[in-house]
Amino acid sequence: MHPALRQNLFLVKEHVGFFKASNNFDVFDPATGDLLLHCREPNLGFFTKLLRFTDYKTMTPFDVEVTTPDGEPVVRVTRGVNLFLSKVKVLDEDNVCVGGFKQKMFSIGGAFQVLGVNDEPLCLLQGKWTGFQYKFVHGDQVLAEVNKKWNGLGKEMFTTADNYMLQISDVVPPDNPIRMLIIGAVFCIDMVLKERG
Template sequence: MSEVINQNLFLVKEHVGVLKAANNFDIHDPATGNVIMECREPNLGFLTKLLRFTDYKVMTPFDIQIVTPGGEPIVRVQRGFSLFLAKVTVRDKDNQVIGGFKPKLFTIGGKFDVLDKDDNVICELKGKWTGWDFKFNQGDKELAHVSKEWAGLGKELFTSADNYVLKLSEDIPAGDDMRKLILAAVMCIDMVLKE
C-alpha cells in the first residue's frame, strides 16, 4: 500500500478546462507542493460525456480512480446511473469493496453517511449551505475537515475556487480504510452533493 494515504493534510487542485466532462484532480503534499496522488476518470463513456453537459449531469455514472503519480492504485470510487440518491461504492487497490456512502434526503448544505464494507455507518459528512465547508464526524468527534480556506505553505496553489484542503485527524490510524473512504468521499462531493 502507498504510504501517501497516511498523511494528515492534503491540498487538492481540480483541473480546469473548457468543455471538460471528466473530473480530474491532483492531490499535493503541502510541505513540498509535489503531486502525491492523481484522481482521474479514465473510462468515461461517450454517452456519459454528453450527459455531463446537460441538466442530467448529477445522474451520470462515475468511476473515479485515485493513483500515485507512478500509477499505483490507491482507491476507486464508483456509482452507476442515478435517478435518486444512489449509493457510491469504494474499492481498495485490489478492487475489493471497503465501503461507500449514500446521500441523505432533504438536507441543507448536503449530508451523507460513510459506510464500511458491511454497510454500517462509520461517520457522517455534513456540509454548510453557505459555502464549501464539510466535516466528517463520528458522533461529537471530528475526523476530517474539507475547506477552501488555507493559509499555509500551499497558499500559492489556491488561486481559484476549484482548490481546497483536506485535513484528517491524527486519531485515524495509519493504514485504516477510513482514510481511503474519506479521501474517496471528498473526491466526489461535487458529483454527489454540489453539482
C-alpha cells in the same frame, strides 16, 4: 492500504476546462508542493460525456481511479446511474470494496452517511450550504475537514476557487481504512453535491 494515504494534509486541485466532461484532480502535499495522487475518469463513455453537459449531469455514473503519479492504484470510487439519492462504492488498490457512502435525504448543504464494507455507519459527512466546508464527524468527534480556506504552508498554491484542502485529524490512525473512504468522499463532494445547478 496504500502508504500515500497516511499523511493528514492533502491539497486537491481540480483541472478546469470549458468543455470538460470528466472530473480530473491532482492531489499535492501542501507542505512540500509534491504531487501525491492523480484522480481521473479514464473510461468515460460517449453518452455519459454528452449528459455531463446537461441538467442530468448529477445522475450520470462515474468510475474514478485514484493513483500515484507512477500509476500505482490507490483507491477507486464508483457509482452507477443515479436517479434519486447517490450510493457510491469505494474500492482499495486491489479492487476490494472497503465501504461507500449513501446520500442523506433532506440535508441542507448536502450530507453522506459513510458506510463500512457491511453497510455499517462509520461517520457522517456534513456540509454547510453557504460555502465549501465539510466535516467528517463521528458523534462529537471531527475525523476530517474539507475547506476552501487555508492559511498554512500551501496557501500560495491556492490559485483558483477549484482548489481545496483535506485535513484528516490525528485521531485517525495512519493505517485506518476509513482514510480511503474519506479520500473517496472528497471527490464525491464535487461530483455529487457541488455540481448541482
